[in-house]
Amino acid sequence: MTNSSYSIGQLSKLTDCKVPTIRWYEERGLLSEPGRNAGNQRRYNEQHLQQLRFIRHARALGFDLAAIQQLQQLSSCCLSDHLTADEIARQHLYEVQTKISQLQAMEAELQRMIDSCNYDEEHQCRVLEVLADHSLCGSEHRQQDQPL
Amino acid sequence: MTNSSYSIGQLSKLTDCKVPTIRWYEERGLLSEPGRNAGNQRRYNEQHLQQLRFIRHARALGFDLAAIQQLQQLSSCCLSDHLTADEIARQHLYEVQTKISQLQAMEAELQRMIDSCNYDEEHQCRVLEVLADHSLCGSEHRQQDQPL
DNA sequence: TATAAAGTCTATAGTGACTAGAGGTTCAAG
DNA sequence: CTTGAACCTCTAGTCACTATAGACTTTATA
Numbered sequence: 001m002t003n004s005s006y007s008i009g010q011l012s013k014l015t016d017c018k019v020p021t022i023r024w025y026e027e028r029g030l031l032s033e034p035g036r037n038a039g040n041q042r043r044y045n046e047q048h049l050q051q052l053r054f055i056r057h058a059r060a061l062g063f064d065l066a067a068i069q070q071l072q073q074l075s076s077c078c079l080s081d082h083l084t085a086d087e088i089a090r091q092h093l094y095e096v097q098t099k100i101s102q103l104q105a106m107e108a109e110l111q112r113m114i115d116s117c118n119y120d121e122e123h124q125c126r127v128l129e130v131l132a133d134h135s136l137c138g139s140e141h142r143q144q145d146q147p148l
Numbered sequence: 149m150t151n152s153s154y155s156i157g158q159l160s161k162l163t164d165c166k167v168p169t170i171r172w173y174e175e176r177g178l179l180s181e182p183g184r185n186a187g188n189q190r191r192y193n194e195q196h197l198q199q200l201r202f203i204r205h206a207r208a209l210g211f212d213l214a215a216i217q218q219l220q221q222l223s224s225c226c227l228s229d230h231l232t233a234d235e236i237a238r239q240h241l242y243e244v245q246t247k248i249s250q251l252q253a254m255e256a257e258l259q260r261m262i263d264s265c266n267y268d269e270e271h272q273c274r275v276l277e278v279l280a281d282h283s284l285c286g287s288e289h290r291q292q293d294q295p296l
Numbered sequence: 297t298a299t300a301a302a303g304t305c306t307a308t309a310g311t312g313a314c315t316a317g318a319g320g321t322t323c324a325a326g
Numbered sequence: 327c328t329t330g331a332a333c334c335t336c337t338a339g340t341c342a343c344t345a346t347a348g349a350c351t352t353t354a355t356a
Contacts, residue, residue, distance in 0.1 A: 155303080155304080156303090156304070157302095157303060157304080167303095167304085171305095171306095187304085187305090188304085189303085189304055189305075190305090210317085257319065
């Protein structure tokens, strides 16, 4: 059944990807242009389905569209490039790990704020105070970083 | 020295916040409008500095601007509202924790991809294969979620 | 004091990765 | 044959900024 044909709506359901997003991937050159039927509607095949699954999986892992495009170019190429795919993955792993530790610092501080709110008998919530004064922080998060 | 006056550039350096970003916070109503000098340039005081530090700190903790605005309104208000500040922090903690576990799943899979690349003697990198086929995943990350 | 460099002003457009809407066409079911 | 869902293109909006253009002001040096 490799010659099955999907409408954009069917592809959308199969990949958990919204219809305008599919069209947008096509516009950006990530998803190859499908054929059209007599009424100018997109008709996709198995290859498109696999391509879109690749994109969604990579996006779910946090790769941005530029990285995905790189990976796609590698996958249609020679073996030696796979080292580069490895590098892209490594780079991304590093970013993910950085984000995790930043978020863990945030988690600790939020927990601390909430705890100091609850355990205070006079109901003086310190959430706002802590936010107002960075020096009250338990952790060392960098202020200029873009959040999350 | 509570009557010191800062230019936008000085405030920028003191808070690690770029100049256009400061103006943008003002436009959005997060930072109250400063006075102007004879030449129409913004002049900030200690209060503005504290306000901006509050914003940057909350941003660094991952609060979005709407949440920060809520927090600001609470901070200029009565005690009972502090319970709501607590709720906002709790809500945010929950989101942070969710993000952490998602990222940890990504981390595990990226590490697995990279490892299977390295330990393979024939240098057949599995990064691309794993991305192409979700069923090869070790972890259960949801595809429709927006990444990071 | 003159001038040049740095800083500031407003307004507008661009980023990434979509999402939503308008207004029209085509398809599938009854 | 009609109706309504799905599809088409195009445009604009989202968030939290960032960057640019072109004009004006302040500050530092000669």
